[in-house]
Amino acid sequence: MARMTRGERQAATRGDILAAAQARFLQDGYASTSLEQIANDAGYSKGAVYSNFRDKPTLCREVLNAVHEDKLTEVAAIVASNATVEDMIDAIESWFERTLGDVGWTMLEMEFAVVSRNNADMAEMITTVHRGLKATIVNALQMVSTEMGIGAGSDTLVTEFADLIVATTFGLGVQRAVDPSISIRPAVRILETFAEAIRTLDAHNADSVGAEN
Secondary structure, rough: OOOHHHHHHHHHHHHHHHHHHHHHHHHHHHOOOHHHHHHHHOOOOOHHHHHHHHOHHHHHHHHHHHHHHHHHHHHHHOOOOOOHHHHHHHHHHHHHHHHOOOOHHHHHHHHHHHHHHOOHHHHHHHHHHHHHHHHHHHHHHHHHHHHOOOOOHHHHHHHHHHHHHHHHHHHHHHHHHOOOOOHHHHHHHHHHHHHHHHHHHHHHHHHHHHHHO
8 A cells, every 4th residue: 555645644634633623613612622632532732733723713614614515515415416396395304404403513603603703813714604605505506596497597596595595594503403393494485485586587587588589
């Protein structure tokens, strides 16, 4: 077996630390987790953590980015499954059921936001993370409209629905983390409304083209 290059070793170390940090942050929260704990869990020194991540907030940001990517990858797989729109919405409803109220993730998001209140650098990190999440949701919604066979939706419409999904996801997530009996129907209704809005927009565009011809 060929020996790993320096770059490969560094990437492996970074991956190990990130995995350990994700497990710790999701289990214990931001404030209760120390870099020493993460280093020990990963099997490295604290210096190795600092060699790969500037500080604790930066490491937490990377963890949240990784969680967002995992969640949205699951949604992208549903969208790309060639299912009917109705089956797609049913599958996403099941995803909402599993995801909204994920106590570790939801509480980490909230705690990280709270501790950033008087820290401009951390606040900017959170803003960047959420912009990235919104951009991923916009891409997913564009994929939905494409899979529906009606082409890409209006940029404004897609962006507005992405904002609504982010707000609803976090709001329901916090509520369901405390009370899992709270319904996820508001989030599902957003998707149903989006699908209907895209159909209406496409029909309007088709009528406009027909009138011009």
